[in-house]
Amino acid sequence: MRVYAPRRNGSANRNAKQVIGVEETAIERTIAAVWRIESARLLGGLVRMVRDMRLAEDLAQDALVAALERWPEAGIPENPGAWLMAAAKNRAIDELRRRQLLERKHEVIGADASAGLLHEAPESEMAFDEDVGDDLLRLVLITCHPVLSAEARVALTLRLLGGLTTDEIARAFLVPEPTIAQRIVRAKRTLAEARVPFEVPRGADLSARLPSVFEVVYLIFNEGYTATRGDKWMRAELCEDAMRLGRILAGLLPGEAEVHGLVALMELHASRMHARLGPGGEPVLLLDQDRSRWDQLLIRRGLAAFARAESLARPLGSYTIQAAIAACHARARSGNETDWHRIVALYDALAELTQSPVVELNRAVAVSMASGPAAGLELVDALLEEPALSTYHLLPSVRGDLLWRLGRLDEARTEFERAASLAQNSQERELLLARAGKRGAWSTDA
């Protein structure tokens, strides 16, 4: 028996956003939840079979539309993942027939599509076997492919691997929905034009591709952790999306030290999320935070992930070093107990590895905590001519802090004002203006 599949024209081309963007009814919320769980796997399998990203996503969308039309009356199937896959495979056969490619490809797809997956829900479907892992890895390597811009990679990864709708991504990044939709369409075109290969690389080739993947996850996390735009200083949901992606990657690449370092870094930072927000939504900086509000579950998880990273890596990679720094803070029961000398040593290693002026700035903060504000100021002043930091609000902000601690109050105020004029997030700007106006208590959010 044929699986129900919608017609290609007309309503079948509605996309998921239009259908589940307005999640009104209980059944639609349920279908959205099923989609979140199943979509990446579904898409990964389809990409493997049809070797065409755009076609694979169309097929997956068609399967979703079929579910939305069928499930409200028939109920959620016992194995929704298998149902969606069967629906998509049937669409694939139609589509390939239409394209007269069936002859060449039917061996790949035809065989089990007609096997009646719709009615059987074999328990083995639940197993997360190697193929599924490979499918997801292939998918993430494509969505994070270096031919794409960082923002395209972010949108595509959240959409295809995270199972977010374009509307959800748009809301998370505070941009209009059509912008994200456009970005995704263009990204898929770029991938097609670049003929990005569908083979999963192995060994050193695989390792070479991973920094681009990790970067995307960390970008998503950071946009949630310190929003560069808008009125809210943090958007916790985006952090959760990033951590979830990170954990999925850790499951796919258990032997890669840096993936555990990345997860550790995110979990340790996220553990401070509640303590980082004052009652008015304003930022509370690290040394002012009430450490009893740090999330012990995330700290425990973060420290465990860090231990795993440390045991796998020699020398430590940049995410693992950053996680080590975060771990120093997590272990200190109060700000005074922080091991600043160890943090300085870790920043030394990180600076050497990354050659990043932002890291140099953080290192200066750590040095000021370990050896006093004058030593820190000397390092900060050496960065004043650094072009990459010319519009970075944290440079004058840190400098203002150090000047304040040295009793050079007027100079400090000027720096805080300058920092406020550069900050793009309104909550952060408020904080800086407040410090320009009154007492500038020393704080760091290293």
Add this chain to the structure above:
Amino acid sequence: MRVMVIVKATKNSEAGEMPSEKLLTAMGKFNEELVKAGVMLAGDGLHPSSKGKRVQFSGGKKRVVDGPFAETKELIAGYWIWQVKSIEEAVEWVRRCPDPMPGEESEIEIRPVFEAEDFGKELTPELRAQDARIRAETERQRKS
């Protein structure tokens, strides 16, 4: 969002009956799924209430009561902490869970964990001041 997923106790679980190898295998697979999907944050099984204790509060008095406790269906046999996008997603994951108590009627309950935003405006300046007093007091006790 974070949810606590609670596996309710049954007569057998309260009797200390251990899960079969088959169930352990199926549960292990399910847990692995949760981990690989980035959903699982924590989880544990609990000993029967015969090994537990309760501290009852009444009119300023405290009374320690030893297990086992009678109301089996209100007891818990295990829990998970998950990070999910919605409570519906948690329901879908539970639907994928193997029957935790084969041969018996059982129940799994899903409860959202309070998030900072849930307090929102309820976290008034007064509450914050109270919080500060508690912290100051804790600090004083620590030093004395």
